[in-house]
Amino acid sequence: MYHQKHDEATAMKYLQKGLEIKKKSKAADLSQIDSLINIANTYIAVGELAKATQALEESEVIVSRQYFPPLSEIATINDTWGTVYLKQGQLDKAADMFDKAAQERGxxxxxxxxxxxxxxxxxxxxAKKGDYRKCMQIGKQVLLFSDNVLKQRPQTIVISDCYECLANAYEKTGNLSKAKVTLESLKLELTRLGSLHDCDSNNYQLLEIQKRLKYIEHNLQSDTFTNDN
Known part of the structure; x- marks a missing residue:
């Protein structure tokens, strides 16, 4: 809950306390792995990548002693490693980890x-590597799953992030008509998210959504798209 409110310091306090209790009570290994991944993600959020790395390495030690490989946890660890590498600017390593996680989760x-x-x-x-063809190929695949994803997790931002990357890819490759349509779809998705955060009184997330909507509206009104008509 505190992580959702972007109060990472308080979130970390509870996550560390939870992990300590799990270790003392000899909780199941998979439960400890989940805590370590959450701790790693919280360290990533505040830019403490070295500590995030330590938490991930500890989680991998626990994974290594499992008789049956916990595929879900392994995929989540790989995905989190990808985020660490992305933050560090190591794009090839990030791509490798995200690809592994996507295959495992798939x-x-x-x-x-x-x-x-x-x-x-x-x-x-x-997108960061300028591979817009791959960006568009996978983005179209993601949108096929969007209805199912939003039913499972209405507050997820992954669909809006997909739209944003797709719009950028279309614009970079000169397909302005598709870029504009995708930005309009992004506006609708962000408006939906904003309504949810408003109902939850999550002012931080609501403000972030409003900033993104303002930027998109400005972009749509720019010469790039108005002259395209």
Whole structure:
């Protein structure tokens, strides 16, 4: 809850306390792995990548002693490693980790939210590397799963992130008509998210949504798209 409110310091306090209790009570290994991944993601959010790396390495030690490989946890660890590498600017390593996570999650829950989250991460790296063809190819695949994902997790931002990457890819490759249509779809998705955050009184997320909507509206009114007509 505190992570959703972007109060990472308080979130970390509770996550660390939870992990400590799990270790003392000899909780199941998979439960400890989940805590370590959450801790890693919180460190990533505040830019403490070295500590995030330590948490991920500890989680991998626990994974290594499992008789049956916990595929879901392995996929989540790989996805989180990808985020660390992306933050560090190591795009090739990030792409490798996100690709692995997407393949692993695809074998378990094809088209489900975790699978789509990894696919969108693949898109983000492809966009940064200028591989717009891959970005568009996977982005179209993600949108086929969008209805299912939004039913599973109405507040997820992965679909809006997909639209944003797709719009950028279309614009960069000169397909302004598709870029404009995609930006309009992004506006609708962000408006939906904004309504949810408003109902939840999540002012931080609502403000972020409003900033994105303002930027999109400005972009749509720019010469790039008005002259295209």
């Amino acid at each position: 074998t378990m829950t094809y088209g489900g939210t975790p699978h789509v989250e990894s696919l969108v991460n693949v898109i983000k790296v492809a």
